[in-house]
Amino acid sequence: MEVMNGESVAKELGLREEEYERILSILGRVPTPTEIAMFSVEWSEHCGYPHSRKWLELLPREGKFSPLLGEDAGGIVYDGLAVVFKMESHNHPSQVEPKQGAATGIGGIIRDILGSGARPIACLDSLHFGPREDERSLYVYRGVIEGIAFYGNCVGVPTVAGEVYLYPAFQGNCLVNVMCLGIAPREKLTQAKAQGEGNYIIYVGNKTGRDGIGGCSILASQEFGVKEEKRPSVQIGDPFTEKCLIEATLEALDTGHVIGVKDMGAAGLTCSTSEMAASGGSGVEINLDLVPLREEGMEPWEIMMSESQERMLLCVERGYEKKIIQIFHKWGLEGEIIGEVKNTGKVTIKYQGEIVADIPALELTKPPVYTPSREKPLYLDEINNFSLHSIPPPSNYEEVLLHLVSSENLSSRHPVFEQYDHMVGINTVRLPGLGTVVLRVKGKKWGIAVTTDCNPLYCYLSPREGAKMAVAEAARNLSACGARPAGVTDCLNFGNPEKPDRYWQFVEAIEGLSEACRFFGIPVVSGNVSFYNENPQGTIFPTPTIGMVGIVEEIEKAVTAGFKEDDLIVVLLGETKEELGGSEYLRVIHHREEGPPPQVDLPKEKALQELLITLVKEEILSSAIDLSEGGLALALVESSVVEENPRGVMVDLDCLGDIREDVLLFGESGGRALVSVRGESLNSLQRFAREIGIPYQVIGKTGGEKLIIKKGEKLLVSLPVEELKSCWEGSLGE
Amino acid sequence: MRFGVVVFPGSNCDYDCYYVLSQVLEVDTVFIWHGDKDLKDCDCIVLPGGFSYGDYLRAGAIARFSPVMEAVKEFAEDGGLVIGICNGFQVLTEAGILPGALLPNKGGRFICRQTYLRVENNQTPFTLLFTPGEVVKIPIAHQQGNFFIDPLYQEEIKKQIAFRYCSSQGEVDANHNPNGSWENVAGIISKEGNILGMMPHPERAAEKILGSEDGRRVFLSVIKWWEEKRWK
Known part of the structure; x- marks a missing residue:
């Protein structure tokens, strides 16, 4: 990254040649290094979903319960209450640095829920590793569980359910799919938008450092190569700060003067500024000199790309900025005005008196769509002939x-979930290990049942049937306690979409998933796609993990x-x-x-x-x-x-x-x-x-x-x- | 009477305690911010569980320096009632308000599970609604709950044990010691009897729907004691 010029930088950051051409035509000039960095993260597979967006449109958005579709997390509305949930992957960071990778996965998904204005009340995680006889897999297995415990227990959101599966296909590329669920009165939900010229953009939470730069574009949107130099792209988590951030953000939202809020997760400031501007139909002007920094001498593109954890961006009504900032200071957090809303439709970034980026927000948030060729993998005909x-x-x-009862995939998960605080919040009325987990909503007669499901081997043998079965199993699991399935979040883990056989698996699975959800009348309200789950030995089993939420009408009967x-x-x-x-x-x-x-x-x-x-x-x-x-x-x-x-x-x-x-x-x-x-x-x-x-x-x-x-x-x-x-x-x- | 639940940054059972006291037991309850020295005329102070100040350095090690702890210490010295639960217990030992220390669990891991406790002493403001030797079910959730006491003081402290981990039948032995605590200690009281520290979470066992109501009797004991003023 020493020579910051044009195309080579773009390539280094994962942009394709034709993408660079499109940037030239959007801007009508050569992009600055900061602009290249911003496009590279916004258009990355992780943030922009270029290979999956077209197919995600297949998923049903309507169901028996009224759905709630938002920017980061969706949900359902029941009895006037919004139940918001989302699942996300943190596979590559966890493979590279298991403890911090998993920990920051939890932190990120909690902030997604927080960004909708809901209080996070439960986490779940669906984990897949290589067999524990393999030394590296055992290290990853232990590190991930330790990371979830480290972060989740401290942050005070119970980890109530999930899965742990071990198959050789995940050796070298584990899956860490984390889900969070939150609740809020329907009218209290907020959006990730910046609106109203002159309103302030306020940065809150942790300081910005050099950690996690390129996490989404480089780490999450490419295969693991033979040469492993990706550790610096993993972020470091601080659950204590996150706990304070949850309380402070909810307190700030309660004032009624916060117009919009967005977490700074993948792609950090770039994603939050551009998406808030785009969804508010406005522009923002940011002065990077005002961003609280952890280290000296950070370049503007580094500040824009950093994925330092525990940060949020707020759009606050002018006149109430002091009141809001005070709340964050009370909780020992940063709170700084770093810019304001402009009616330019652009994301304008200033640094030391100069404009270092000036991009139409809508263009930045419209990544290209790719639907490369796909081809049925050869292995399928050979392995589906069991007699x-x-x-x-x-x-x-x-x-x-x-033998089966004590085998790794069928034995009790108790030794794992007892390392997580699954009771804090005193809502877990049907504890993990006894069947389907049910959470109460204090003051209500009804409750929320949650589960995650996917059998990767079925999906390997038939991506379409496997995906349908994942939905069916999740729904069966919920109804076994008496809950009516109400909504789905999906986390679709696949190999490199640029390889036709992997892309075929993805499309088959998403069609199966869509068919099953449509048939059952369960909307898919949120989700995440994780491609490039490969290692030098091959690809993972295709794993479309289903997170499902159901409503038990009378919780006492569960x-x-x-x-x-x-x-x-x-x-x-x-x-x-x-x-x-x-x-x-x-x-x-x-x-x-x-x-x-x-x-x-x-x-x-x-x-x-x-x-x-x-x-x-x-x-x-x-x-x-x-x-x-x-x-x-x-x-x-x-x-x-x-x-x-x-x-x-x-x-x-x-x-x-x-x-x-x-x-x-x-x-x-x-x-x-x-x-x-x-x-x-x-x-x-x-x-x-x-x-x-x-x-x-x-x-x-x-x-x-x-x-x-x-x-x-x-x-x-x-x-x-x-x-x-x-x-x-x-x-x-x- | 009034309960005060202290909120340190990083406390995460503060609201649970507040909910049980104010909604389930319907007693007057207020939050007390860690930066305040005013205990708001409370009659019993609850230091809740969680990870105060992130538990950086050592569990409870930083919280003891907070302004509110000066006030709590004074309050306790004057005979005020204080309950430290989990992290709150750790804070009390770090502050020297209760004896001993809570070391990392034997095995090193965080453990969240239901445990059975034997009530060793019902002559305290916190346990008077229990019968001596009664077995109660209250869950734990901690990584540093291994109670340690200097051998010099062991004999003395034995009288201060309030709860010990045991089997569902009340057997106190190594098999039913989840964290390696000395003498299976789950909770102790101060010499004067006005301070209770316990690792298990009574607020998590205060409603039938959560699987046990045994924990609520800790708080109800305090209320009853207060009403009768029978402690001197």
């Missing part, structure tokens, strides 16, 4: 079950997964098909990552959701758990062991028909749930299931100290639940 006859049925089901007493009748809802492709059983026990994955039957899924919601509402269920990875066997184990006192159960699978035993136990057919009811409620359950059209089978009864699984006369499994519990809980404990 049941090619594997022998297990001779010892107990061994298989114990059901958890564990068996709560003896002599409950255990019922399997839904149909078990002869499907084993893509299952953890096939992968872990038979070492085959083969498909086809389970087929998604959207009408059946929707009917199951309705049935579960109805059964919870009518207070028929004692417990409910959706079936997913590990199939019926894992659902039985979880229901037996998640309560404080594990409880035995005895089931007979004979009624499920003439299907091979390993398929019955471990197959992952969708559209199923395992529930328990008291004897007197069985009739009602059967009546509702018939009305809604969901097949059901009474398979057993709770009680005793063992998990017993039979098929007719044949005993498949008989294991003490205490043993299963310690196997299940021990694996990720290290």
